[in-house]
Amino acid sequence: MGGWALAIDFGTSCTTAAVAADGRIEALAFDGHRRLPSLVYLDDAGGLIAGREAARRAEACPERAERTPKRAFVQKTAVRLGDRGVLTADLVAAVLGEVYTTALRRQGGTAPDRVVLTHPVRWKNARLRLFAAAALRAGLPEPEFVAEPVAAAVHRTGRERIDWGRYVAVYDLGGGTFDTTVLRRTLGGFVPIGRPGGDERLGGEDLDLALLEIVGRRAAEAEPAVWERLVSTGNPARGRLRRDVVGAKHALSERLSTEVRPEGFAAGLRITRAEFERQITPSLRHSVQGLRGTMEAVGLAPADLAALYVTGGSSRVPKIGDLLGRTLDYPPVVQDDSPCVALGALLVARPHARRVPWTVPRTGARR
Ligand SMILES: Nc1ncnc2c1ncn2[C@@H]1O[C@H](COP(=O)(O)OP(=O)(O)OP(=O)(O)O)[C@@H](O)[C@H]1O
Ligand SMILES: [Mg+2]
Known part of the structure; x- marks a missing residue:
């Protein structure tokens, strides 16, 4: 088998990957799925496992699991899983290791010539160094880096032409973070312009909590005693309810409208899109204003953009398209269902991907 390359889009809730081999770029499948849950679970032997098997085991023992290791990696050095402290860098290594093992198996065990990791555009070199160290610990070769919005924009250029020198913006509402970036088309791809914006505390996780709040209010009115029992114990029914709420959000x-039926309830609770939208509209307005701010900071008005690319699973909430369309006066381009960031990362020519300097810069040197 010839040389091959692997790109990994490590996400807050799900991780995707793509493989370039034999002249083709394809999404990597994990047991037939294109998305691998980023969840990490501490097993009885003290090992960390990641992905679908980890998610299944976490159902019975949620206290041994970290559902959002990427968020944890940014916010703290260690987390408690069961009765053990675990370094968040080891959680990252567990997810990357699971992807790498799957990719190696697909490629007959030969190591790749190239590994590209995508990352939030606001991660600085210090964070990328920790990320690279986690990759090496997981047994991957030294990675190259491509920022997530760059990969998403490059993926779109397979569909439509953006002339050299023109600008596009990327609005990315994922599982754990929200990012806005203005990019300029270059000969080799795209480069971020100005300071990317966004909100590290806004993502699908927060939309889940907003919907859970509506469900909780409704449930407490309908059957207060049953609801009280459900939320007061560490009972796995809470984990199942949360999963059901995510399904209801989708x-x-x-x-x-849709229905959610917490365990023990005699009837389902009907939730409408309108009430969900009422709950989340302030956050979504704030996100659209954030995009405007990112554009204004580099002196661009909506009419100056060649395109607005909308990525991240959470941007499938229809209200986002409405708000963006109204603000910009033209329809945003919503990504398709493919793992576009991982696929796009492999289309970024090697000289445009970055390697991270391993040495810590001297005092006074710019990062
Ligand atoms: N149809 C849908 N409607 C609403 N939300 C959705 C839909 N499909 C997926 N999501 C949400 O999208 C989020 C995952 O999006 P995505 O895979 O882009 O994020 P991620 O890569 O895991 O996170 P991040 O990029 O923030 O690190 C989840 O919160 C998921 O519930
Ligand atoms: Mg993502």
Whole structure:
């Protein structure tokens, strides 16, 4: 088998990957799925496992699991899983290791010539160094880096032409973070312009909590005693409810109403898209204003953009398209369902991907 390359888009809730081999770039499948849950679980032997098997085991023992290792990696050095402290860099290594093992198996065990890791555009060199160290600990070769919005924009250029020198903006509402970036088309791809914006505390996780709040209010009115029992114990029914609420959130992107039935309830609770939108509209308005701010900071008005790319799973909430369309006066381009960041990362020519200097800069040197 010839040389091959691997790109990994390590996400807050899900991780995706792509492989370039034999002249083709394809999404990597994990047991038939294109998304691998980023969840990490501490097993009885003290080992860390990641992905679908980890998510299944976490159902019975949620206190042994970290559902959002990327967020944890940014916010703290260690977390408690069960009765043990675990370094967040080891959580990252567990996820990357799971992807790498799957990719190696697909490629017959030969090591790749190139590994590209995508990263939030606001991660600085210090964070990338820790990220690279986690990759090496997981057994990967030294990685190159491509910022997530660059990869997303490059992926789109397979579909439409953006002339050299023109600008595009990327609005990315993922699982754990929200990012806005203005990029300029260059000969080799795209480069971020100005200071990227966003909110590290806004993502699908927060939309889940907003919907959970609506469900909680409704449940407490309908059957107070049953609800009290459900939330007061460490009972796995809470984990199942949370999963069901995520499903309901996805359903509300397609339908005007849905139903959630917490365990022990005699009847389902009907939730409408309108009430979910009322709950989340302030955060979404703030995100659209954030995009405006990022553009204004580099002196661009909506009419100056060649395109606005909308990425991240959470941007499938229909209200976002409405708000963006109204603000910009033209329809945003919403990404398709493919792992576009991982696929796009492999289309970024090697000289445009970055390697991170391993040495710490001297005092006074710029990072
Ligand atoms: N149809 C949908 N409607 C609403 N939300 C959705 C839909 N599909 C997926 N999501 C949400 O998108 C989020 C995951 O998006 P994505 O895979 O882009 O994030 P990530 O890569 O894990 O996170 P990040 O990029 O922030 O690190 C989850 O919160 C998920 O519930
Ligand atoms: Mg992502």
